[in-house]
Amino acid sequence: MAALDEAFAPLADPERARTMAAYLRDQFAFLGIAAGPRRQAQKAALAELVALGRPSAEVLEGFARSCWERPEREFQYAGCDAVRRWIGRCDASFLVVLADLIVTKPWWDTVDSLAVAVGALAERHPELEAELDRWNGLTDLWMVRVSIIAQLGRRERTDAGRLYARCAAQAGHRDFFVRKAIGWALRDYARTDPAGVRSFVAAHPELSGLSVREALKHLGR
Numbered sequence: 001m002a003a004l005d006e007a008f009a010p011l012a013d014p015e016r017a018r019t020m021a022a023y024l025r026d027q028f029a030f031l032g033i034a035a036g037p038r039r040q041a042q043k044a045a046l047a048e049l050v051a052l053g054r055p056s057a058e059v060l061e062g063f064a065r066s067c068w069e070r071p072e073r074e075f076q077y078a079g080c081d082a083v084r085r086w087i088g089r090c091d092a093s094f095l096v097v098l099a100d101l102i103v104t105k106p107w108w109d110t111v112d113s114l115a116v117a118v119g120a121l122a123e124r125h126p127e128l129e130a131e132l133d134r135w136n137g138l139t140d141l142w143m144v145r146v147s148i149i150a151q152l153g154r155r156e157r158t159d160a161g162r163l164y165a166r167c168a169a170q171a172g173h174r175d176f177f178v179r180k181a182i183g184w185a186l187r188d189y190a191r192t193d194p195a196g197v198r199s200f201v202a203a204h205p206e207l208s209g210l211s212v213r214e215a216l217k218h219l220g221r
Contacts, residue, residue, distance in 0.1 A: 001066050004045035004078060011037055020073070024107055028073040035077075042078050049082065057090040061097050068104055076105060080113035087117040092125040099135075099143070106142045108177060112149070119150040129162060136166045141175045148181040155192045163189060164200050171206045182207065183214020194219050 008031055017032030049055040067079030102114050122128040136147035148166050151158050167182045190197040201215050
């Protein structure tokens with residue numbers, strides 16, 4: 001973390017920080033570092049983890065939680081990048097850590113990044129899909145969102161039954177981020193099975209207009 005502080009400090013831009021904070025509805029403080037320079041600066045700090053071989057799950061958890069303790073959002077982004085990079089070092093129990101990070105200081109920027117790690121972990125440990133089914137029924141909208149988008153990019157490896165079941169279960173959800181997630185997940189899977197997605201949408205008139213538009217975006221009407 002000291003190395004991360006040292007790498008980020010000279011890049012801080014108060015004017016950009018105000019713009020970045022406004023983009024996320026002023027919910028979080030920012031240093032004002034754009035994504036490219038931030039990732040370049042992170043290499044100095046993450047090199048210490050690389051020097052350990054590859055970090056263990058315990059080291060990775062400690063680093064991520066330390067990043068979440070910092071007020072500036074760039075630190076959470078660094079934590080997300082590290083988790084996504086080394087999720088392959090973690091066993092199924094790391095899902096508990098990911099769940100905690102998802103609901104702590106949550107917004108779409110960190111949640112969607114962590115969803116990639118959740119998906120990768122669940123694909124390596126299929127028994128975790130049952131837990132994601134449980135997340136789909138929770139009241140926390142971010143956990144629901146992750147349960148829906150966790151299979152993004154799997155193409156033919158997608159568990160279509162689970163994808164459709166999770167989307168159907170939340171078809172009437174009132175929150176924008178869940179409705180958008182449904183459309184996003186269906187649109188992504190439509191690249192693999194367009195007919196299946198069309199049939200699902202037709203069979204579920206309770207889907208929001210947003211979800212339908214997103215799902216059929218590249219299929220026409």
